[in-house]
Amino acid sequence: MAPKLPPHHPLEQSTSAVAGGQASAHHSPPRGIMRWLLTTNHKEIGSLYLIFSLVMFFIGGIFALVVRAELFQPGLQLVQPEFFNQMTTMHGLIMVFGAVMPAFTGLANWMIPLQVGAPDMALPRLNNFSFWLLPVAFALLLSTMLMPGGGPNFGWTFYAPLSTTYAPPSTTFFILSLHIAGISSILGAINIVATILNMRAPGMRLMDMPLFVWTWLITAFLLIAVMPVLAGVITMMLMDINFGTSFFNAAGGGDPVLFQHLFWFFGHPEVYIMILPAFGIVSAIIPTFARKRLFGYASMVYATASIAVLSFLVWAHHMFVVGLPLVAELFFMYTTMLIAVPTGVKVFNWITTLFRGSITFEPPMLFALAFVVLFTIGGFSGLMLAIAPADFQYHDTYFVVAHFHYVLVPGAVFAIMAGVYYWLPKWTGHYPNVKLSQWHFWLSVIGVNLTFFPMHFSGLAGMPRRIPDYALQFADFNLVSSLGALLFGASQLVFVAVVILCVRGGEKAPAKAWEGAEDLEWSVPSPAPLHTFDTPPNFRPHEH
Amino acid sequence: MRKSLVWMTGCLGFALMVPLAMANAWNMPVGVTDVSREIHSLHMIIFWICVVIGVVVFGVMFYSLFRFRRSQGAKASNFHENTTVEVIWTAVPLLILVGMAIPATATLKKMYDASDAELDIMITGQQWRWRYEYLGEDVAFNSNMSTPRAQIQGDEPRGEHYLLEVDEPLVLPVNRKVRFLMTADDVIHSWWVPDLAVKQDTIPGFINENWVRINEPGIYRGQCTELCGMDHGFMPIVVEALEEEEFDAWLAERKEAAEQEAMGVDREWELEELMERGEAVYGSICASCHQAEGQGAPPAFPALADNQQLIDDLDWHLDKILNGVSGSAMPAFRGTLNPVEIAAVTTWTRNAWGNDTGDAVQPAEIAERLSD
Ligand SMILES: [Cu+2]
Numbered sequence: 022m023a024p025k026l027p028p029h030h031p032l033e034q035s036t037s038a039v040a041g042g043q044a045s046a047h048h049s050p051p052r053g054i055m056r057w058l059l060t061t062n063h064k065e066i067g068s069l070y071l072i073f074s075l076v077m078f079f080i081g082g083i084f085a086l087v088v089r090a091e092l093f094q095p096g097l098q099l100v101q102p103e104f105f106n107q108m109t110t111m112h113g114l115i116m117v118f119g120a121v122m123p124a125f126t127g128l129a130n131w132m133i134p135l136q137v138g139a140p141d142m143a144l145p146r147l148n149n150f151s152f153w154l155l156p157v158a159f160a161l162l163l164s165t166m167l168m169p170g171g172g173p174n175f176g177w178t179f180y181a182p183l184s185t186t187y188a189p190p191s192t193t194f195f196i197l198s199l200h201i202a203g204i205s206s207i208l209g210a211i212n213i214v215a216t217i218l219n220m221r222a223p224g225m226r227l228m229d230m231p232l233f234v235w236t237w238l239i240t241a242f243l244l245i246a247v248m249p250v251l252a253g254v255i256t257m258m259l260m261d262i263n264f265g266t267s268f269f270n271a272a273g274g275g276d277p278v279l280f281q282h283l284f285w286f287f288g289h290p291e292v293y294i295m296i297l298p299a300f301g302i303v304s305a306i307i308p309t310f311a312r313k314r315l316f317g318y319a320s321m322v323y324a325t326a327s328i329a330v331l332s333f334l335v336w337a338h339h340m341f342v343v344g345l346p347l348v349a350e351l352f353f354m355y356t357t358m359l360i361a362v363p364t365g366v367k368v369f370n371w372i373t374t375l376f377r378g379s380i381t382f383e384p385p386m387l388f389a390l391a392f393v394v395l396f397t398i399g400g401f402s403g404l405m406l407a408i409a410p411a412d413f414q415y416h417d418t419y420f421v422v423a424h425f426h427y428v429l430v431p432g433a434v435f436a437i438m439a440g441v442y443y444w445l446p447k448w449t450g451h452y453p454n455v456k457l458s459q460w461h462f463w464l465s466v467i468g469v470n471l472t473f474f475p476m477h478f479s480g481l482a483g484m485p486r487r488i489p490d491y492a493l494q495f496a497d498f499n500l501v502s503s504l505g506a507l508l509f510g511a512s513q514l515v516f517v518a519v520v521i522l523c524v525r526g527g528e529k530a531p532a533k534a535w536e537g538a539e540d541l542e543w544s545v546p547s548p549a550p551l552h553t554f555d556t557p558p559n560f561r562p563h564e565h
Numbered sequence: 566m567r568k569s570l571v572w573m574t575g576c577l578g579f580a581l582m583v584p585l586a587m588a589n590a591w592n593m594p595v596g597v598t599d600v601s602r603e604i605h606s607l608h609m610i611i612f613w614i615c616v617v618i619g620v621v622v623f624g625v626m627f628y629s630l631f632r633f634r635r636s637q638g639a640k641a642s643n644f645h646e647n648t649t650v651e652v653i654w655t656a657v658p659l660l661i662l663v664g665m666a667i668p669a670t671a672t673l674k675k676m677y678d679a680s681d682a683e684l685d686i687m688i689t690g691q692q693w694r695w696r697y698e699y700l701g702e703d704v705a706f707n708s709n710m711s712t713p714r715a716q717i718q719g720d721e722p723r724g725e726h727y728l729l730e731v732d733e734p735l736v737l738p739v740n741r742k743v744r745f746l747m748t749a750d751d752v753i754h755s756w757w758v759p760d761l762a763v764k765q766d767t768i769p770g771f772i773n774e775n776w777v778r779i780n781e782p783g784i785y786r787g788q789c790t791e792l793c794g795m796d797h798g799f800m801p802i803v804v805e806a807l808e809e810e811e812f813d814a815w816l817a818e819r820k821e822a823a824e825q826e827a828m829g830v831d832r833e834w835e836l837e838e839l840m841e842r843g844e845a846v847y848g849s850i851c852a853s854c855h856q857a858e859g860q861g862a863p864p865a866f867p868a869l870a871d872n873q874q875l876i877d878d879l880d881w882h883l884d885k886i887l888n889g890v891s892g893s894a895m896p897a898f899r900g901t902l903n904p905v906e907i908a909a910v911t912t913w914t915r916n917a918w919g920n921d922t923g924d925a926v927q928p929a930e931i932a933e934r935l936s937d
C-alpha cells in the first residue's frame with residue numbers, strides 16, 4: 022500500500038535507528054505472554070499503553086466513586102476520614118500518572134510513526150522498557166494501601182510536611198513508585214523526540230507535521246524538562262523521611278513552601294502535558310469531519326509553543342494564598358492571565374475551521390465538539406481563578422475541583438476518547454458501533470456535567486475540597502454530583518463494550534476510514550499491518 | 566436534525582444555569598468587609614466577561630454546526646489562513662485582560678496593606694483546631710469543633726450549623742482594623758472565612774500576615790481549607806463580630822479570667838478539681854488523636870489508657886506533654902497550654918480509664934519546670 026521510496030532519496034539518519042527494532046521483529050516472534058513482554062513493535066506497545074491506561078482509568082474511577090458515595094449525603098456513612106483521604110489521593114495519582122499520561126503515550130506510540138511515515142519508534146527496546154516500568158510502578162503504588170498505616174493520604178499534591186514528618190510509613194514506597202513512573206515518562210518522551218526529529222518521511226518538514234505530532238513534540242520537551250524536578254522533590258522528601266535532613270521541616274530550619282514551589286514548577290507544566298496532546302487530537306478530528314483544512318495551522322503551532330513556554334512562568338498561581346510577596350502575586354497573576362490568549366487562539370481556530378465546512382457528526386466528532394465546548398468552560402473558570410484577589414475566595418474549594426475536572430475529564434479524557442474512536446478503524450479494521458458510541462457519548466456528556474457543574478456552586482458557596490463530610494447547605498449540590506458521577510462511571514462500561522465489539526468485528530473500514538481524513542496514517546491498510554512504512558512513503562505537503 | 570436539536574437543548578440548559586448562578590446560596594458571598602465587596606465585584610465582572618465571550622464563541626460554533634451540516638448540502642469552502650483575524654483575536658482578548666488586571670491589581674494592593682492595625686491576633690493552626698492569641702492582651706484560647714461525633718455518625722439529628730460550630734469563637738470588634746499573624750504548629754492549614762474574604766495558609770516556621778475590618782456585627786463561619794490530615798474536615802472557624810463597646814467589655818472580662826487563672830498556679834489544687842479541669846482539656850485537645858477513652862489509634866497514635874510506661878514514670882509522661890515527640894504528630898504543649906491546664910491534663914491521664922495512679926500533679930510544679 023505504502024508508495025515506494027524513490028531510490029535517490031535515502032533516509033539516512035533513521036536507518037540505523039530502525040535496524041534494531043526491525044531485526045528482532047523479523048525473527049519468529051515469541052508467543053503468548055512473552056510476545057507482549059518482549060515486543061518492540063510500536064503498535065503493540067501502543068496497545069499495551071492504552072489497555073493499561075483503561076485499567077487504571079477504572080481503578081481510579083472506582084476510588085472516585087467511593088469518594089462520591091461518601092459525599093452523597095452529610096455525615097460519615099461508608100468510610101472513615103483516614104480512608105477517605107487515601108481515596109482522594111489515590112484517585113488523583115492514578116488518574117494523572119496512570120490513566121491520562123499513559124493514554125497519550127499509547128496514542129503517541131501508535132500514531133506518531135504512522136503520522137510521520139516511520140516504520141517504528143526510534144528506540145524500540147527503550148520503548149518496551151518504558152512501558153513495562155509502568156505496571157511495576159502502579160502495582161507498588163496500589164500495594165501501599167495494604168501496608169500498615171495505609172497508603173498515601175496527603176492529596177495528589179502531597180504537600181510537605183503532611184507528606185513527610187506526618188506521613189504514613191508507606192510513603193517511602195510511594196516515592197519509589199513515582200520515581201519509576203517518572204523514569205518511564207522521561208524515557209517515553211526521549212523516544213518521541215527522537216522519532217519525530219529523525220524519522221519523518223522524506224520531504225516532511227516540521228511545519229508539515231500533523232498537529233498531534235507537533236503537540237506531542239512540545240509535550241515531550243515539557244516532560245524532559247519537568248519530570249527531573251519531580252524526581253528531585255520526591256528525593257528530598259525521601260531524605261527528610263529516612264535520612265534526617267530538613268529540606269521541608271521547619272523545626273530543622275527547612276522550608277515547607279519550598280516544597281510547593283518545586284512541586285508546582287513540575288506540576289503546572291504537567292497540567293499542559295495532559296492537555297497539549299489533546300489539542301493535537303482535536304485539531305486532527307475537527308478538520309476531518311468539517312471536510313476543511315484546519316484554520317491557522319501555523320498559529321496553532323505557535324500557540325502551542327507559547328503555552329508551553331508560559332507554563333514555566335505561572336506555577337505560583339497555585340500558591341496565591343501561601344503568603345507570597347505582592348510583586349510575586351502580581352507577576353504570576355499577569356502571566357496566568359496571559360496564557361488565556363494562546364488558548365483562546367486555539368479555540369477560535371477550531372471554530373473557524375467549522376465555519377463554512379461540510380460537517381457530519383460521527384462519534385469522534387461528537388467527542389471533539391464536546392471537548393471544545395466543555396474545555397472552554399474549564400478555561401473560563403481558569404481565567405476567573407487567575408484573578409489573584411478572587412482566588413483568595415476560590416482557592417482550595419470545589420470551584421477549583423470543578424475547574425480542573427472540566428479541563429481534565431471533558432477536556433483530556435474526552436479528547437483521548439475522541440482519538441480512540443477516530444483511530445479504532447485504523448487499529449482494528451472495523452468501525453466502532455455507531456449506536457453504542459452515541460449512547461456512550463450522550464451518557465458521558467450528561468454524567469460529566471451533572472457531576473462537575475454543581476461543584477462550581479458548592480465551591481462558591483464555601484465548600485472546601487478534600488473534606489469527607491460537609492455542612493448542610495452543600496447537601497443538594499453534592500447529591501447531584503454523586504448521581505452524576507455514578508452515571509458517568511457506569512457509561513464508561515459502554516465504552517469498553519464498544520472497544521471490545523470493535524476489536525472483534527463490525528463494519529469493515531477501508532484504508533482511508535473517514536472521507537475527510539488526510540494524514541499519512543490513512544494511506545496504510547486498515548487494520549494497519551504489524552509493519553508499516555518499511556520503505557518511507559512519498560510525502561506530499563499541502564501547498565501553502 | 567435530531568442531533569442538532571439535542572445540541573440546542575444542551576445550550577439552553579447551560580443558559581438557564583446562569584441565572585441560577587446568581588441566586589445567593591449558589592454564589593460567592595458579598596461579605597461584610599470592603600475587601601470582600603471588591604473581590605465579589607471582581608468575581609462578577611470576570612464572570613460576565615466569560616459569559617459574553619462564551620455567548621459569542623459558542624454562538625458562532627453552534628451556528629456553524631447547524632448551518633454547515635453536510636446533511637443539508639453544505640459544501641466545504643477552502644480558506645484556511647488569515648493573518649488579520651489571527652491578529653485581531655490575539656489582540657482583543659489581550660486588551661480585555663489588561664482591563665481586568667487593573668482593578669485586580671488595585672484590590673490586591675489593598676489586601677496586602679496590613680499597616681496601622683489596632684489589634685493583633687495570632688492565629689495558629691494545629692491538628693485539628695485553631696488557637697487564637699490576642700497579642701499584648703494576655704488572652705489566648707483554643708477553638709475546637711463542637712459538633713458531637715454522634716451527629717456525624719448519624720446517631721443524632723444534625724443541627725443547623727452542623728460542622729460549622731465551635732466551643733469558643735474568635736471574637737472581633739467591628740470597624741477596627743485587625744491584623745492576623747498566622748502560623749501553624751504541625752502541618753499546613755488554611756484559615757478561611759468567606760464573609761471576611763480572608764483565606765491564608767498557616768505554615769509551620771512562617772508567619773503570614775492578613776487583616777480584616779468588619780463592617781457589620783454578626784457571626785461568620787468558615788473552615789480549614791488546606792488538607793491537614795485525618796480531621797481536616799472538622800476544624801471549623803467561627804468569628805463573632807461585636808460592636809466596639811461590647812468587644813472591649815468582652816476583652817476585659819477575658820483578661821480578668823486569665824489573671825485569675827495565673828493566680829491559680831500558686832495554690833494547691835485538689836485531685837477532683839484537677840480531674841474536672843483535666844477531663845475538659847483532654848476532651849478538647851488530646852482526644853482527637855488519643856481518642857476519648859485513651860485507647861489511641863495504634864500505630865499512628867499510642868494508647869494512654871493502660872500505658873505502663875506512663876503509669877510508672879511521671880517524668881517521662883511530663884516530658885512527652887511539655888516537649889512533644891519531634892518527628893511525630895505529638896505536639897509540644899509547653900507554649901500552648903498554661904501550667905494549670907498541663908497539670909490538669911496530666912493528672913487526668915494518670916488517673917482516668919483505670920490508670921489510677923492517684924497522682925495530683927500541681928500547677929506550681931509545672932510552672933517550675935517551665936521556667937527551667
Ligand atoms: Cu487544618
